[in-house]
Amino acid sequence: MQNLARTLCRRTPLIRTPPVVSNSLPLGVASSRQLSAAAWNLGVLNHTAIAVPDLQKSITFYRDVLKAAVSEPEDLPDHGVTVVFVNLPNTKIELLYPLGENSPIAGFLKKNKDGGIHHVCIEVDDIESAVREVRERGIRTLGENTKIGAHGKPVMFLHPKDCGGVLMELEQK
Numbered sequence: 001m002q003n004l005a006r007t008l009c010r011r012t013p014l015i016r017t018p019p020v021v022s023n024s025l026p027l028g029v030a031s032s033r034q035l036s037a038a039a040w041n042l043g044v045l046n047h048t049a050i051a052v053p054d055l056q057k058s059i060t061f062y063r064d065v066l067k068a069a070v071s072e073p074e075d076l077p078d079h080g081v082t083v084v085f086v087n088l089p090n091t092k093i094e095l096l097y098p099l100g101e102n103s104p105i106a107g108f109l110k111k112n113k114d115g116g117i118h119h120v121c122i123e124v125d126d127i128e129s130a131v132r133e134v135r136e137r138g139i140r141t142l143g144e145n146t147k148i149g150a151h152g153k154p155v156m157f158l159h160p161k162d163c164g165g166v167l168m169e170l171e172q173k
Helices: 002-011 032-039 055-065 104-111 127-136
Strands: 042-051 074-076 081-087 092-098 116-124 154-158 168-172
Touching: 032 127, 042 104, 042 168, 055 081, 055 092, 092 104, 127 154, 127 168
Parallel strands: 042 092, 116 168
Antiparallel strands: 042 116, 074 081, 081 092, 154 168
């Protein structure tokens, strides 16, 4: 029974609950939250990113020890990182290594010498609407505009202090 429950939980998509209708609005007038709710939807977990102090050692671990499919390293100068993707059947692990001294990952690794989880990336079906709405709800973004991420799609990072201590990346589906 526990295995069935776990299987169902993994396969059940996240459901957005409809917004509460305010009695103070005239009939037929939707709040901005109601309009925003229809504008975008949360998708699947795209990847979990791990900052690593030794990229080759991490590649060897995932590829040779865990027998995972591992991509070739790719430099992303706009983000100050070199990335490698560990492909799993249901998601990916992104290995992040600093590209230059000013890399945000270099700063992360100064505080976390052994590396560690850096961020979680979730897909959205309309990144611009999602960014607009999270800002309207007081969530700070780490940038004015979306940037093209490692998958060639627009991304936006959300401030960890506004997201329960987790750096969140939203990526266009």
